[in-house]
Amino acid sequence: QVQLVESGGGLVQAGGSLRLSCAASGRTFSTYTAAWFRQAPGKEREFVAFITSSTSSSGYTYYATSVKGRFAIARDNAKNLVYLQMNTLNPEDTAVYYCAADHATSTLTTPSRYDYWGQGTQVTVSS
Numbered sequence: 001q002v003q004l005v006e007s008g009g010g011l012v013q014a015g016g017s018l019r020l021s022c023a024a025s026g027r028t029f030s031t032y033t034a035a036w037f038r039q040a041p042g043k044e045r046e047f048v049a050f051i052t053s054s055t056s057s058s059g060y061t062y063y064a065t066s067v068k069g070r071f072a073i074a075r076d077n078a079k080n081l082v083y084l085q086m087n088t089l090n091p092e093d094t095a096v097y098y099c100a101a102d103h104a105t106s107t108l109t110t111p112s113r114y115d116y117w118g119q120g121t122q123v124t125v126s127s
Helices: none
Strands: 004-006 010-013 017-026 034-038 046-051 061-063 071-076 081-086 095-102 121-126
Touching: 004 095, 017 034, 034 071, 034 121, 046 071, 046 081, 046 095, 061 071, 071 095
Parallel strands: 010 121
Antiparallel strands: 004 017, 017 081, 034 046, 034 095, 046 061, 071 081, 095 121
């Protein structure tokens, strides 16, 4: 069982940066793939980035095309934390951002693959 709590959201101007954090409970969090998804009003939840476990592909990262080169996902297994560094933000990045985790090793861009979710943190980018 894993519990996830996101933090770090807020209001930022276009071109600015934010760093989201996801704190996980459980001593085996390092064995989970961790991911970030986002959901804007009236839209479906969409994939942002994932990072595999330390035991699978040694922390391989993958990004949605819309954020590649601007966002970076990282994890600190000693602290049970996952981060999402977001740079060069634009209004289209406005959404509730969710942290997710699972032992899945395939189709990791699909929300239904993840059993554990945080409550979300709001990111608003003003123009």
